[in-house]
Amino acid sequence: MCHPIEHFCCQNPDCPAYGLRDQxxxxxxxxxxxxxxxxxxxxxxxxxxxxxxxxxxxxxxxxSKAKALSVLAHLREGCGTRSTGRLVGVSKDTVTRMARKxxxxxxxxxxxxxxxxxxxxxxxxx
Amino acid sequence: xxxxxxxxxxxxxxxxxxxxxxDHTAIDAESRLILSVIPGRRTLASCLALVQGVKDxxxxxxxxxxxxxEHASYExxxxxxxxxxxxxxxxxxxxxxxxxxxxxxxxxxxATVRKTRKQGRVIEVVTALVVGxxxxxARYLKRSSVSDTINTSFVExxxxxxxxxxxxxxxxTYGFSKKLDVHQAMTYFTLYRYNFxxxxxxxxxxxxxxxxxxxxxxxxxxxxxxxxxEEWVTYPMIMGSQ
Numbered sequence: 560m561c562h563p564i565e566h567f568c569c570q571n572p573d574c575p576a577y578g579l580r581d582q583x584x585x586x587x588x589x590x591x592x593x594x595x596x597x598x599x600x601x602x603x604x605x606x607x608x609x610x611x612x613x614x615x616x617x618x619x620x621x622x623s624k625a626k627a628l629s630v631l632a633h634l635r636e637g638c639g640t641r642s643t644g645r646l647v648g649v650s651k652d653t654v655t656r657m658a659r660k661x662x663x664x665x666x667x668x669x670x671x672x673x674x675x676x677x678x679x680x681x682x683x684x685x
Numbered sequence: 686x687x688x689x690x691x692x693x694x695x696x697x698x699x700x701x702x703x704x705x706x707x708d709h710t711a712i713d714a715e716s717r718l719i720l721s722v723i724p725g726r727r728t729l730a731s732c733l734a735l736v737q738g739v740k741d742x743x744x745x746x747x748x749x750x751x752x753x754x755e756h757a758s759y760e761x762x763x764x765x766x767x768x769x770x771x772x773x774x775x776x777x778x779x780x781x782x783x784x785x786x787x788x789x790x791x792x793x794x795x796a797t798v799r800k801t802r803k804q805g806r807v808i809e810v811v812t813a814l815v816v817g818x819x820x821x822x823a824r825y826l827k828r829s830s831v832s833d834t835i836n837t838s839f840v841e842x843x844x845x846x847x848x849x850x851x852x853x854x855x856x857x858t859y860g861f862s863k864k865l866d867v868h869q870a871m872t873y874f875t876l877y878r879y880n881f882x883x884x885x886x887x888x889x890x891x892x893x894x895x896x897x898x899x900x901x902x903x904x905x906x907x908x909x910x911x912x913x914x915e916e917w918v919t920y921p922m923i924m925g926s927q
Contacts, residue, residue: 560915567921578923614921632914634871635878639852639860655867662870667922669877672907673718673742 562611567600570613574605596624614667616660622649630657686862702865708847708872709735714831714839716904717885724872732762740766747790750825752837755797760815763795787816794821796835812836846883851875881912 565581576584588601591610598611612618620627626647633643634654644651686706693704709723709731721738725731736759743749747767753759769788794817801809812835814822826833852860853871862868884898891897902908 560913560919562916562919562921568923570921570923611921612919614924615919617919628915628918631874631918634852635850635875635882635914637850637852637855639858642852658867658874659870661874661918662867662872663924664918664922665870665873665877667924668917668920669873669880671922672902673720673880 561598564600567611569602569605569607570609571602571605571607574602574607576602576604614664616657616664618660620657622653627657630654631661634658634661686865686868706862706865706868707731708844708876710840710843710876711735711739712840712843713901713905715829716901717839717843717888718901718905718907719843719876719880722872722876724869727756727758729758729761732756732758733765736762736766748792750794750796750822750829752796752798752835754837755799755813760795760797763793763816764789767793789816791817792821793817794825796822798835798837810836843879846879847875850879850883878914878917881908882914882917884911 564585564587567585568578568580568582569576569584571577576582582604584602584604585600586603587598588608589599591597591599599608600611601608610618612620616631617624617627622630626649629647630643630649630653633646634640634657638646640654640658641651643649643654647654687703690704693700705726706724707727709721709725709727711720711722712718713720720742721735723731723734723738739751751763764787767789769790771788795815796817797813797815799811799813800807801811814835822835826835832838848854848856851871852858853862853868862871879901881900881902884900885904888899888901888904889896890899898911900908900911903911
């Protein structure tokens with residue numbers, strides 16, 4: 560699935576629009592990765608260019624998207640690290656690395672999507 | 686974590702991260718939404734972090750009914766977390782003061798549940814009202830659409846679900862956690878993903894002629910559909926490491 564551009568935000572910490580979504584400053588520009596399947600995004604404010612995978616557990620992942628998602632799906636279903644590695648066909652260390660990234664992402668995602676604090680400008684729903 | 690608590694030497698630095706790890710979980714009983722999770726040792730610091738998490742996610746509202754087990758740190762954490770500052774209390778007229786004797790908001794209610802077991806079976810359940818008054822408790826129980834008793838059933842049921850979804854928490858297997866950071870990461874991943882991706886059977890509603898499955902996030906009004914694992918994972922975030 561492809562997220563609409565409004566769901567992305569500039570990932571450059573030096574950019575004034577860093578972390579702000581739906582500001583109209585981003586646009587898709589080109590592709591990267593094996594078989595050029597990963598969309599690249601450009602920020603018009605700071606001219607930074609980054610992958611659509613930046614800020615997700617799939618960042619810097621050399622596995623195919625389907626395989627990476629399969630690893631996380633197996634973990635979510637209660638498979639252990641080693642059994643996930645055997646079932647998906649990847650190393651157990653790869654599974655552990657993906658679990659670490661998924662945990663970081665889940666923490667950030669929970670903070671964003673389940674934020675009700677009135678001092679927080681983010682909406683409770685995306 | 687890594688080895689059993691009874692085998693850990695607390696004077697050994699190497700055993701600091703080993704032994705028992707608890708999931709301090711706050712759940713909204715009506716929507717089953719997990720508000721906050723603090724994996725760690727069963728200390729006051731963990732309870733304080735959990736109460737602060739709940740306070741943040743509920744906009745600092747105090748008209749809440751909280752229940753927990755009888756772990757003493759929860760009471761201390763709630764007393765510290767919801768304590769009304771002295772300056773706020775003195776600014777208000779006496780008749781409008783919203784605080785009790787312990788400087789806690791008068792509309793906050795906290796009760797505990799103690800279960801006595803014999804040969805693994807619960808034989809007695811004792812509830813106690815710790816903060817608040819009986820009339821307020823009765824009002825909150827009447828307001829609740831899911832339960833009319835003081836209980837911790839919802840979080841206990843969620844713990845059961847989590848044990849099935851996270852292989853590290855399955856009993857009597859070799860899949861237990863060996864490293865603390867991976868354990869915490871998996872806890873966050875399984876519990877927070879549950880909010881958006883896991884339809885809860887008892888949240889199903891009748892939508893016309895069809896039954897509509899709902900996730901806790903849908904019940905809480907945070908989203909309008911069940912997220913797939915792909916949608917959850919590929920949603921870009923600003924992560925701490927970046």
